[in-house]
Amino acid sequence: MPRGRPPSHTREQVVDAAIRIADAEGLAALTMRRIAQDIGAGAMSLYTYVPDKDRLLDLMVDRVGGELVLPAATGDWRTDLIAVAGAQRKLMLAHPWLPAAIPNRRLTGRNMLAYLEKGLAALAPTGLDGPTKMEIVALMTGFVASFVTAETTPATPQEDQVALIGEAVASGEFPELAAVLAEGGQGREPGFDRIADWTLTGLVTQALAF
Amino acid sequence: MPRGRPPSHTREQVVDAAIRIADAEGLAALTMRRIAQDIGAGAMSLYTYVPDKDRLLDLMVDRVGGELVLPAATGDWRTDLIAVAGAQRKLMLAHPWLPAAIPNRRLTGRNMLAYLEKGLAALAPTGLDGPTKMEIVALMTGFVASFVTAETTPATPQEDQVALIGEAVASGEFPELAAVLAEGGQGREPGFDRIADWTLTGLVTQALAF
């Protein structure tokens, strides 16, 4: 039997509440007091379950990492790799704070290791060496994070930005930019699946050709 | 002649001091009070030159963007694009806070527009449509930022991480990861130039093939 006063909550409850808040209101709204309030505890009680806010973020990242669902590997690296990227994007769209929270957190838990494992497994048929496979998985993660960040940031065409671009184009110093803007949206943006295919296929193909 | 009390400093001085601090001590050490102290002013005086800290970050990003130096374009998109990526990496290595500061700041000033222009110019010979070129430049920026972040983060092999990986590998649930680790460093990490070449060449090649 455990000695001492029994805990009123669990680490999981704390992490879940934090994820719920971050999902709904963003990372900026995620404060220790807010989490405590959500689970009906005093602010300082959280420190029974989590050493500090930074570790809590680690735990959040690893926890949502467990939500990654992937179809069974087909053995075709192209298909499998794109599937991993797509699953990751889906995860990041469900948890928009994720791209901002990931950067420095290398391998924070088993779920992140599992993700890495999936990426490596998808690349296994290519026969690439270990460091290259690691690099490609890391690159893929970064790429997906960048894409989703751009995707979820509402494109903010602020007045001052419009003015800036307008006069820049008018100045004639940015001919390529002017051409692209003049062209309008006729080319249509490529979209995630196409971009992911280009990026990953291109990257692996080049690595193999080397 | 301007009326009123003349300013004791300039916006440039404020931005420069901020960059100096961020370069030397990181973004976390960049506080308004610290900047003010550095230039010998009261904290609140800064607000004469800058509306708030967030705009100051915009100004910092755009300012260092002016340091980008590129060799003359050769007309070969592969060479030119890699040159742009390399210059951007150099910039980020000189200002390690840059990758963290860029994310949401779309086109904060003329220097960032100039960077975009360079990227588009490098891609001009490919004949790709506007949106695709824009996407590729954005992807390139994100990729370089990811790479430099990984590069400048001191790889932190913390005890707990080592333990985590150790037991994970021992559990047998991560065969691919185990294989890569067992393989040792024989494959040698590819390095930026190689990676950039693979990524960009692969990406453009795939886009062209479409």
Add this chain to the structure above:
DNA sequence: CGCATTTATCGTACGTCGTACCGGAAATAC
């Protein structure tokens, strides 16, 4: 010159944050 006007300076202060500290509460072991 004096005086109104304009602009910059910056001390004080407020609200918020992460979290150190520590007395009190709640459980078990003896």
Add this chain to the structure above:
DNA sequence: GTATTTCCGGTACGACGTACGATAAATGCG
């Protein structure tokens, strides 16, 4: 009972961004 262990959470500290407003320093006008 009492000692021991563990968790709870109020209070408080230092740091942050920055609103406010009194004060200072310049010009333009009489």
